[in-house]
Amino acid sequence: MTLPFFGPLALSGFAHAWYLLYLLVVFGLVAAYVVMQRRRHRRVLRFANMELLQRVAPAETRRRWRHVPAILLVISLATLAIALAAPTRDIRIPRNRAVVMLVIDVSESMVATDVPPNRLAAAKEAGKQFADELTPGISLGLVAFGGSATLLVSPTTNRTAMKNAIDGLAPEERTATGEGLFTALQAIASVDAVMGGGDTPAPAHIVLESDGAETIPRNPDEPRGAYTAARAAKDQKVAISTISFGTPDGVVNIDGQQIPVPVDDATLQQITDISGGQTFHAGNLDELKKAYSALQQQIGYETIRGDASQAWIRLGALLMAAAVGASVLTNQRVPV
Template sequence: MSFSHPLLLAFALLVAAGLTTGAVLAARRRYAVLAAAGVALPAGRRIHPGVWLSLAGVVLLAVASAGPAAALPVARSAGTVILAMDVSTSMGAADVSPSRLAAAQQAALSFVDAQPESVDIGVVGFDQGALTTSPPGVDRVATRAAVQDLRLAGGTSLASAILGSLSAITGKAVTVGEDGTLPDLGSWSSATIVLFSDGENGGGRGEDGAGAPATAAAATIAQNAGVHIETVGVGTATGATVEVNGYQLHTALDTDTLTTLAQSTGGSYHPASDAAQLDSVASTIDLRLTVATQDVPLAGGITAVALALLAAGALLTLARTGRIV
């Protein structure tokens, strides 16, 4: 146990000790007077129990005034969360109002607001590449600004999203070797990637036309490091048409790709078809629980016990003598 005001504790205990000494001396004088008058008191009953209870309450109040705290293990959401935001051209589709990107941004902001200060949050925007727009940290203003400043550009590379997010988590560039060698990142089990995307996986760095091989390799790196990927599907199965370089292209939500990606790392897929549903995603994503030692204030509980003792002492004294003191 520690005390925020140890000098106050010493002073308060001295006062409590003085009151106790005074009560004992007063009881002895009373006993001597009664003994001189020929009145014998039962052994061990020179001081009434009500007085002892009151003195115990005073001592506890003295302890509470010093700001006691105990270092206890506390479970809490902690670690690092990377919001990987798809900014590819297909995210401009309006099958989710007002657009997929706008709805994803709204959901991401709700997610940020719902997280405790113990969670470091970073933002990675990705199309065919990935750029850390806000490194992991507790500055929620910077995080929100990074999410709001995202703009549409290019195609989609889920592999780039994963590798960029892992780079933000570890603080160093994470890539797949030219010979397919996967880097060993060590353990980052307190980190989670929350990936907002429509799942349409176009060619990216090191990918074929479908993007599957490099995406699987990137997901394996995350899995080996203990990093869960939670995917949030933005869009509808019906889809919509967007204009890209003067061409009309149809785009639709690819739930299979996002589900497979999440499950391969121990994460989950979270479907959503409109902005209202996306807002609720924050409460459905499981963050890691860690146990940390934290100083828990005890003054409130000790004060409550002290007041209860004082009240009990006063009632016993009143019942015996007809007066509180």
């Protein structure tokens, strides 16, 4: 349950919701106050001189401020009743137990210069920034794939090793996206077997950056294809977020021939649709960095329910003090 408050008073639920029954007592006090005021008004009308009452009506109107202390008191009691129910709110905290595999395409199309100086060089820069910004407690691994896939870094919190491996990426022939994903899944399974700190496997996520369609195998639905790997990831509850990187105008020079290598969004979109995660498209280095930053915010933090009662207690006490102050200023008792 999310209630329409904001800041420290924002609520996501209650730890002891039955304490909200105390609000019935507050409503009872409000009803009693209204009844008493109506009876008082009837007594005044019964014995008052009407001509005199009309002359003093403006002064009586000003005395409506006498209700302010009672109103503040009621609101403070309602606030304190909410505090008794132990309200909670959503809090984002850095993850300290998770596995992320960065899977980078190093096929020959990644040397296209539509993204200066070329796609692969830009991918290296953005990948290292992602490693630097990712929550320190998360284990980060690296898989590179061209015609085959290689686990370059097993999941680790050593960001220096990760960045050194990214610096060493070099282009290869062909594109085996499925092999890259299967290699990442194997690395996740291996680290789950040795990672402690919980009764369940550590949350895992794969970030796939690529620019083109899979070429090995040609059909992504084959046993080692990308779509098959995405289905395996879904079965293992590992989301795959994808970044399609490049522009429709990319070309590479192979044996003196200019070969078009337009970015392929469709394959990566389908991988995400099957496994879950988010899909991004980046046509330049700045967009690539923004995609990685968005992923870092999603992957690097988790939302938990934290205690929000202190803010409600402080607000209730402040309103109670305001009720007392208003009673002094209006020469009234609390409540009248």
